[in-house]
Amino acid sequence: MSELSIKHRGLLKFGILSISTMLQDASAISVAVVGMVGAFSNHSAASVQALVTIPSFSMMIFILLNSVVVKFIGKRNTVIISLLLALIGGVGPAFTSNFTAIQILRFIYGAGTGLYTPLAVSLLGDFFSGDELRSLLGIQAAVSAIGSSAMTFVAGMLVGIDWQSCFWVYFLVIPVLIIFTIAYPKNSDGKNVKKNEVVKNNLESSIEKKSKKLPVIVIIGILLLFVYFSVIMALYTDSGLAIKQLDLSNQGFLGTALSIAGLVSAAFSVLYGKIFKIFKHFTPVVILVISAIGFIGMTRVPNMFMFTVYAIMISVSALLVPYVYSTVLENAPASSKNLTISLAMVLNNLGAYISPYFLAFIGKGIGKSDPVSAFLICTFFMIMLAVIFLILAIKRQKIVNHPVVKN
Known part of the structure; x- marks a missing residue:
């Protein structure tokens, strides 16, 4: 230095x-x-x-x-x-x-x-x-x-x-x-x-x-993160229109509510290491279920106070990012770690970019194209992601408890 x-x-x-x-x-x-x-x-x-x-x-x-x-x-x-x-x-x-x-x-x-x-x-x-x-x-x-x-x-x-x-x-x-x-x-x-x-x-x-193929778990993790960003952006792109549709009072509090949610998310990010020690590889399951509850709450939110509470619940799912990144770093070949993280960052941004179009496409397909219904669609995808991570966590646990012994 x-x-x-x-x-x-x-x-x-x-x-x-x-x-x-x-x-x-x-x-x-x-x-x-x-x-x-x-x-x-x-x-x-x-x-x-x-x-x-x-x-x-x-x-x-x-x-x-x-x-x-x-x-x-x-x-x-x-x-x-x-x-x-x-x-x-x-x-x-x-x-x-x-x-x-x-x-x-x-x-x-x-x-x-x-x-x-x-x-x-x-x-x-x-x-x-x-x-x-x-x-x-x-x-x-x-x-x-x-x-x-x-x-x-x-x-x-x-x-x-x-x-x-x-x-x-x-x-x-x-x-x-x-x-x-x-x-x-x-x-x-x-x-x-x-x-x-x-x-x-x-x-x-x-x-x-020594070029090596990426493990399947790494590829799955990156793709799931892509889906996550395609969904989570609804909290920012649809919230204003949703609270207008629900005719909530004090709608000017939206910026403050999202700021509070972001600060709580930052606090949880700092505590990620301790949270992972508690839930291990079931961490994404827990946070995605919490986020799903937040999104379903958004469809019937009665006031801006509860909107803030639900926004916080949704923002907690940001812990999925360090979880997937750590999975990449632990499982990707040493020669491919930087490239893989860069790929993940690119797909994250692509997911965020297409989010409005993705949700509008799904909404049009099911005949529910209003902002509140977008939160309902987000609930479905958060539950779907939670189920996939649950299956991955159970499989990982079985491998740890019953390792394959090579002769």
């Missing part, structure tokens, strides 16, 4: 962790869906809802392009440029009412976010290791969830002005950009990139020498 990074250790941690506050903020403007549906009445509700999820599509693309960009301009410059793109794409919709322009700007926002998403973790690995790194990774996950909750809360306050005003929330990219630029040492970037290139080359060489 360089002398500079030792001297400014605390500032460096703060600077790197600061960029994680913006990782999950694409859905912050979900509180404006009702207003946007009214403003763009000549477009389908699904296409308007997709304005929330379009960044997930471009993130998927630019996560894959990250290593190429870093190779040419370095990690520090990649983060700075990507934050500038996120700023332009984030606040841009506040200044235009053109639907196509907003779609393009949301794509740009996702492109910027996708470029630095892998760096939110890898930069910590460049400077820290061992228990300190593990601790920072836990904090990083919590910072990401807290940042998302804070942005949603602020957007919820701004939407009281009008639906476009909620996009002002992305001006918060500016302090993050300033903090990172000051905290991340210029003279370390070249060294770190050089070190990572050596590691990357060794990894690629290892992959070429």
